[in-house]
Amino acid sequence: MYIPDKYRIEDPRVIREFLEAHSFGLLVCNGPATPMATHLPLELIPGKYPLELCGHVARANPQWKHIRDGQEVLCIFQGPHSYVSSSWYREEEVPTWNYMAAHVRGVYNVQDADQLRASLDRLVDKYESDSVEPVSMEGFSPATLRQIRGIIGFTVRVTAVDVAFKLSQGRGEDLNRIIGELxxxxxxSAAVADAMKKHLLS
Structure with missing residues (x-):
């Protein structure tokens, strides 16, 4: 991913926070004729360093059949983004687009049954934590749990991370106007404004 230096994020804490907050990503690999991609949750495994992601795809999805253990894949994560009008600037300039995004490359490996179950437990517990009546994998019947046979779990051991926060850095006196308009x-747009306040003004 092309990233001008002023937009590049290298702080490990900020990178982890971004990946945890925007974990619905895109798994990309080379297919037999064209690139293949699947939208899915890609969660950081707690306590792993180097970073490691886990996810799962349906067995009916042909993509997993074209990824070998040990093969490098690309995972793409998108944060908030918004059009920025140049009418918000003090001086004439072209409009632009603010965004937050991460490209994560890593080594793919299929999970065994125990690893997959642990990943699913963490996934469900994370997103059920604020439910009024949370469910858990432990509470599902054997008949329901048999659906796990229909998915393939995998991990991605991270080898490289490129993160870009393009948030009007360098606009100086225009920042407050841009934030207000967004x-x-x-x-x-409001989420981009919040990110600008957090990363540029705090």
Missing amino acids: SQRGGL
């Missing part, structure tokens, strides 16, 4: 738009 905040008023709501949605992803």
Whole structure:
């Protein structure tokens, strides 16, 4: 991923925080004729260093059949993004786009049954933590748990990470105006404004 130096993030704490907060990613590999990609949760495994991701795909998904153990894959993570109007600048300039994104390369390996179950336990517990009536893997019936046979679990041992936070760095006196305009738009634009306040103004 092309990243100008002023947008590159190298702080391990910030990188981990970003990957944990935006863990619905894209698994990319070379297919037999064209690249192949699947959208799926890609969670950091706690306590692993170097970083390691885990995920799973449906057995019906042909992508896993084209990835060998030990093969390098690419995982892409997208944070909030938004159009930035140059009308918010003091001086004439072209419009642009602010965004947060990560490209993670690593070595793919299929999980065994115990590793897959541990990954699913962590995944469900993480996203059920704020549910009014949380469910857990432990509470599912044997009939329901048989659905696990329909998925392939895997890990990705991270070998390289490229993270870009393009958040109007260098706009100086324009920052507060840009943040205010993005905040008023709501949605992803407001999320970009919050990121700008956190990473540029705090």
